[in-house]
Amino acid sequence: MTDKIYDAVVVGGGPAGSTAATELALEGHSVLLMERGGRIKPCGGAVPPRLLEDFDIPQSLLVAKARCARMIAPSGRAVDMPVGETGYVGMVDREDFDEWLRERAVECGAERLTATFEKIERDDEAHPLVAFRRERGGPIETVRARMIIGADGARSAVAKHALPNAERVKCVFAYHEIIASPKEAGDVFDPDRCDVFYQGKLSPDFYAWVFPHGDTASVGVGSANKGFSLRGAVSEMRSELDLTRCETIRREGAPIPLKPLKRWDNGADVIVAGDAAGIVAPASGEGIYYAMVGGRYSAQAASEALKTGEAKALKNARKRFMKDHGRVFWILGMMQYFWYSSDKRRERFVDMCDDKDVQQLTWQAYMHKKLVRKKPLAHLKIFLKDTAHLLGLRPANSEVRSQEKVA
Incomplete structure (x- = not known):
């Protein structure tokens, strides 16, 4: 395959890679989507309604619609958080969902190859070679690409070859x-x-x-x-x-x-997306929506670089993602750091989830993927409650009930 030069080789056929391949193909670029096959990522499969809207995903891919989340504390106490009459948490099975995304990329013009990425090679030519094997133990083959998009998951082999310290991601x-x-x-x-x-x-x-x-x-x-x-x-x-x-x-x-990489591109011809870029929401572990957003942003940045010849355009992917979602990631990171550190704090965290203001703003942020700004007093109220719980100034509801029984 060495004779053909692709505009982009996308390594990894999960939500990020398939989305990137689709976006690039729709822009008229020649795209090779390289997926090793036979691997299904462990995933709860939760997707917000906004994902279906933003990425034109049919309802038929949902295998269930959850209308409530139950939070269970160390004591066994359960708090139900109903989504509301019009909302839901969509559930997908990654085996079928990922395959549908890959097939859509092909329908949009991408070529598909079942193979395992090996390494990036460089020679005297202007563009790098992507080395791969079609089967374990088989011969190494290469294909040349003007741009390489690594969407091959956490501990990405593409990122390891192209980005400094990428292998150190926690x-x-x-x-x-x-x-x-x-x-x-x-x-x-x-x-x-x-x-x-x-x-x-x-x-x-x-x-x-x-x-x-x-x-x-x-x-x-x-x-x-x-x-x-x-x-x-x-x-x-x-x-x-x-x-x-x-x-x-x-x-x-x-x-x-656990957190986004500080750098997504090598400043020339490689950019990463999805788990390879570290974009999984802290605290919740939600990754499908963010992977597809990251895949889209990386594809758009790569397309701009391909069309203009300006490699600096690659930096726009991370800049745009952090502008849109960085604040939410920071808040969720702080929440995980504080509330997941001990069973005592976990108990208080679940207790806090029983608050109607917390439930409403949590679901609004989840459904729309942005912080709700229309209710500043509610945010202040939640902040004060959160601080009180953290400092132990406000007893958990379970503790209040125990005190009432004693009385």
Whole structure:
């Protein structure tokens, strides 16, 4: 394939890579989408309604619509956060969702290749070579590209070859099991509810979850603690929730980055997107929407660089993303740092989720992917409550109930 020069080779066919390939193909560029195949990222599969609107995703790809989130504290106390009459959390199965995105990229004009990226090579020619193998142990082949987009996940091999210190990005390790949904819905499992467990025994620094996927469900956990057993935590959770009786369909694990990389491009002909750029929301771990936004921004920056010959245009991708979403990421990062550090704080965090103002603004921010500015007094009210909980000046509702019983 060395004779052909592509405008762009996109490495990775997840939401970020497929979106980038689609955007570039629609702009008239020749695009090769390189996906190694056979890998499904561990993911709860939650997507906001805005994703469907922004990226023209059909409702048919949703396998479920969650109308409520249940937050479970270390004590076992559960707080339900209803989304509201018109809202929902869309749920997708990554196996089908990612494949649909890849096929759309092909329909828009991208070529698709099942292969594993090996390295970036440079010779006397103006443009780099992308080295790959079609199968494990097979011969190394190369293709030349004017631009390379790395969308090959956390610990990206493309980023490692092109960006300084990219391999040092801190990650949460996620593991989940896709199971057949219980035939009878009850209080333990509800097909219309996402359950989030803030319990140190299940995750010392993140959270565990049970997310409905229609006929299946995702039962998973994340942690940056390398000595913590993710499989053990999922096994314990399934046992406590009586989900061991449900068939296990598949098991998946992968690292998830904790913060955006400080640099997304090499200043010449390589740019990264999605998990490879580190854009997964702290605290929540939400990545699909942000991956697709990042894929779009990186593709637009790459397209501008290709058309103008000005490599400095590549910097616009990160600048635009941080302008639009950097403040939310910073707030979520602070929230994870403070509230996930101990069971005592997790208990207070779940208690805070029982507040109607917190619920309303949380869902509005999730649905629209921006901070709501229309209610400054509500934000002030939440800030004061948050500070009181953090400093222990406001007793948790569970503590109040215990005091009332004693009285």
